[in-house]
Amino acid sequence: MENWIGRYGEKPIVVTLVMDDSIYSPENWDLQVQNKQFKFNRRILPELRMVELGIQADLITHLISSGNAGEKFLISELLDLLGELLQQLGLGSKLEAEDLQEILNEAMPPGNQKMILITDASPNPKLADIDVDTPRFIQHSDISFILHHQVSWLGYSKQIPNKITSAKEKIKLLNDLVKVHFNKIIEMIRRFPTQNLLVHLMERHESVIQAREKGKMAYPTLEACYGSYYDVFKEFSERESAIVTTSLALRSLIEFVVCEKSTGTQVPNDDDTDLMLALISELINYGSMSDMIHYEIF
Incomplete structure (x- = not known):
């Protein structure tokens, strides 16, 4: 991974995650279907050495599982996008599928060691934080x-x-x-x-x-x-x-x-x-x- 990223050289690259409006409306999330199929919105600006990845609410259906499947899905998409930028800059090629999977398995182990934590308690009124203020302790x-x-x-x-x-x-x-x-x-x-x-x-x-x-x-x-x-x-x-x-x-x-x-x-x-x-x-x-x-x- 280090050698592959190193092909970009010393000049920085910019990765921007663009949050879709649907992310900020949890009441409209459809969490009944896990791993819902969708496509990320992607944009590559090689002249600025910049990539944009649009994050949609459908990603939540991948992240609510107990394992890291959703996290792997997100990072694999990001690495693929960086690979395309590398190609357009003429500095290298995308990661091979086997190399990508090896990186993901090493960085994101299976089990309960989740990398992105999401707690959704909306179906349970005892846990839902709707209309609940941010806790304020004794100052x-x-x-x-x-x-x-x-x-x-x-x-x-x-x-x-x-x-x-x-x-x-x-x-x-x-x-x-x-x-x-x-x-x-x-x-x-x-x-x-x-x-x-x-x-x-x-x-x-x-x-x-x-x-x-x-x-x-x-x-x-x-x-x-x-x-x-x-x-x-x-x-x-x-x-x-x-x-x-x-x-x-x-x-x-x-x-x-x-x-x-x-x-x-x-x-x-x-x-x-x-x-x-x-x-x-x-x-x-x-x-x-x-x-x-x-x-x-x-």
């Missing part, structure tokens, strides 16, 4: 803001010592922090109408649930395909941790909103919700630490 900037200001929120007349040895004093400080964060959350909740805020929070919670389940579905394939290139498990674990923390904060905030029954007039938005989630996440952390010290769990 580090909001946590930093809280940590920077929470001591001043306490309003202590004396400076907090760097080291607190008494369990009683630790519990008091943690409980005071819980109270401060609780009051901040209630103050913010009262700005918004309860029903509108609940809908906003439930939509965000749904997006987090969807992200978690899709992550679990994709993990085995990601590990098989890319485990040798980067730490898939570490990335999965970090994302899972963020999902769990955000989901717990969202459920708790939803309970707060239901209990408060606010009549505010502001429109719910992501910025204010991010801060409320960060506040309630810190409230949960401080409350948990207070209980653990009180009950001598550690």
